[in-house]
Amino acid sequence: xxxxxxxxxxxxxxxxxxxxxxxxxxxxxxxxxxxxxxxxxxxxxxxxxxxxxxxxxxxxxxxxxxxxxxxxxxxxxxxxxxxxxxxxxxxxxxxxxxxxxxxxxxxxxxxxxxxxxxxxxxxxxxxxxxxxxxxxxxxxxxxxxxxxxxxxxxxxxxxxxxxxxxxxxxxxxxxxxxxxxxxxxxxxxxxxxxxxxxxxxxxxxxxxxxxxxxxxxxxxxxxxxxxxxxxxxxxxxxxxxxxxxxxxxxxxxxxxxxxxxxxxxxxxxxxxxxxxxxxxxxxxxxxxxxxxxxxxxxxxxxxxxxxxxxxxxxxxxxxxxxxxxxxxxxxxxxxxxxxxxxxxxxxxxxxxxxxxxxxxxxxxxxxxxxxxxxxxxxxxxxxxxxxxxxxxxxxxxxxxxxxxxxxxxxxxxxxxxxxxxxxxxxxxxxxxx
Ligand code: ADP
Ligand code: ZN
Numbered sequence: 001x002x003x004x005x006x007x008x009x010x011x012x013x014x015x016x017x018x019x020x021x022x023x024x025x026x027x028x029x030x031x032x033x034x035x036x037x038x039x040x041x042x043x044x045x046x047x048x049x050x051x052x053x054x055x056x057x058x059x060x061x062x063x064x065x066x067x068x069x070x071x072x073x074x075x076x077x078x079x080x081x082x083x084x085x086x087x088x089x090x091x092x093x094x095x096x097x098x099x100x101x102x103x104x105x106x107x108x109x110x111x112x113x114x115x116x117x118x119x120x121x122x123x124x125x126x127x128x129x130x131x132x133x134x135x136x137x138x139x140x141x142x143x144x145x146x147x148x149x150x151x152x153x154x155x156x157x158x159x160x161x162x163x164x165x166x167x168x169x170x171x172x173x174x175x176x177x178x179x180x181x182x183x184x185x186x187x188x189x190x191x192x193x194x195x196x197x198x199x200x201x202x203x204x205x206x207x208x209x210x211x212x213x214x215x216x217x218x219x220x221x222x223x224x225x226x227x228x229x230x231x232x233x234x235x236x237x238x239x240x241x242x243x244x245x246x247x248x249x250x251x252x253x254x255x256x257x258x259x260x261x262x263x264x265x266x267x268x269x270x271x272x273x274x275x276x277x278x279x280x281x282x283x284x285x286x287x288x289x290x291x292x293x294x295x296x297x298x299x300x301x302x303x304x305x306x307x308x309x310x311x312x313x314x315x316x317x318x319x320x321x322x323x324x325x326x327x328x329x330x331x332x333x334x335x336x337x338x339x340x341x342x343x344x345x346x347x348x349x350x351x352x353x354x355x356x357x358x359x360x361x362x363x364x365x366x367x368x369x370x371x372x373x374x375x376x377x378x379x380x381x382x383x384x385x386x387x388x389x390x391x392x393x394x395x396x397x398x399x400x401x402x403x404x405x406x407x408x409x410x411x412x413x414x415x416x417x418x419x420x421x422x423x424x425x426x427x428x429x430x431x432x433x
Pocket of ligand 2: 247248249250255310311312313314
C-alpha cells in the first residue's frame with residue numbers, strides 16, 4: 001500500500017515546485033534562526049529570496065559533521081529550546097557524538113515517514129513489530145517505535161540485547177515484523193535455529209534492516225535463514241534518523257522521502273554535483289525540519305541516484321545501496337578497498353558464514369590486511385589440507401575482486417563476536433607517521 005499517494009506519487013514538476021518552495025522557507029528559517037548559516041549565506045551574498053527554484057540549491061554552502069561538532073551542543077538549532085521536545089545523539093561511529101533536536105512537528109513528520117516506509121514493505125495495522133534497534137540516544141529504536149504506532153500496528157519495544165528472551169517473545173507474541181541491524185538479524189537467525197523450535201512457530205514475514213551497510217548477498221542469507229522478506233531502511237540522525245529512504249516491494253533502490261529531504265550526489269573531491277547514476281557522496285538538505293535544519297549536509301555515504309519513476313507507482317527519487325562511507329574506505333598499499341567488497345566475496349562462497357573481521361597492520365612500512373572468516377558448519381574440517389584449499393579459494397577470489405592479497409584466517413563456526421547493534425568489522429592498527 002502507498003501510505004501518502006499525494007506526496008509519494010507526485011508528478012515531477014509538482015514535486016520540484018514543492019521542493020523549491022520548501023527550500024526557500026528552509027533557507028529563510030536558517031537565515032533568521034541560526035547565526036552559523038546567516039554568516040555563511042552572507043559571505044556568499046545570499047538571502048532567502050535568492051532561492052527561486054530547487055535548482056538554486058547548488059548556490060548554498062555545505063554543512064559537515066565538523067560544523068555540528070564546532071557548534072556543540074545546540075548551536076545549529078533553529079528554534080528556542082522551549083520548542084525542542086526530544087534530543088537524540090548520533091552513535092559516534094566516527095568520533096564524538098553529535099546532538100540533534102526535534103520539535104513536536106519534526107517528530108510528527110518522522111512518524112509519518114516511517115509509516116510510509118512500513119507500508120512500502122507491505123505492513124499494515126495487523127502487523128506486530130519487534131523493534132530491536134537500541135532504544136535511547138540512538139535514533140533507531142524510538143524512531144521506528146513511533147512510526148509503527150503511527151501506522152496503527154502493534155509495537156514490541158524490545159531494544160537490542162537479551163537475544164534468547166527476544167526470540168522467545170518473537171514466538172510467543174506472534175511478531176510478524178522485525179526491525180534491527182542486518183548483522184543483528186543474522187545473529188538472531190542463527191540463535192533461532194539453535195533453539196530447535198520449528199520454523200512454523202515463528203510468524204515473522206517482514207524484516208526492516210538498516211543503520212549499517214549490507215549487501216544483496218546478505219539479504220539472501222537473512223531471508224533464507226529467517227524466512228522473512230528483508231527490506232532496506234536508511235537514515236542518519238543529523239537529517240532525522242531512520243526512514244530518510246526505504247525500499248518498496250521492487251527492492252530496486254530506496255525511495256528517498258523527497259518532499260522532506262532533497263538529495264544530491266557530489267564528487268567528494270571537487271564537491272561538484274554528479275549526474276544521475278554516478279556514485280559519489282550523498283548530500284541531503286532538510287526541506288521542512290524545524291529543530292535542526294540541515295543545508296546540504298555531507299553524509300559521507302557513497303551511493304548513486306535514480307530519478308526514474310518506480311514500478312511500485314512511487315515517483316520519488318531512489319538511491320542505491322550505500323557502498324560504504326567515504327571515510328571508511330581503506331587504502332591498502334594504495335588500493336581503495338571497501339569492507340562491503342570483502343563482505344560480498346565472502347557471501348558469494350557457500351563455505352563461509354557472513355561473519356568476518358578485517359585487521360589492517362603496517363609491517364616494515366607495508367600495509368597488511370588480514371581477514372578472519374567463519375567457516376560454515378559442515379565445511380569446517382580438522383584436516384589441514386582441506387582448510388588450506390578453502391583458504392586458497394577465498395584468497396584467490398578476494399585478489400581478483402580487490403586487486404590485492406589478503407592473509408586469510410579461517411575460524412570455527414560461531415567463534416567471532418556477534419553484534420547487537422551496529423557491527424564493527426574493521427580494525428585498523430596502522431600508526432600513521
Ligand atoms: P553515526 O554516524 O554515529 O553512525 P547514525 O547513528 O546517525 O550516526 O548513523 C547513520 C549512518 O549509518 C549513515 O550515515 C550510514 O553511514 C549508516 N547507515 C544507516 N542506514 C544504512 C543503510 N541502510 N545502509 C548503509 N548504511 C546505513
Ligand atoms: Zn518503488
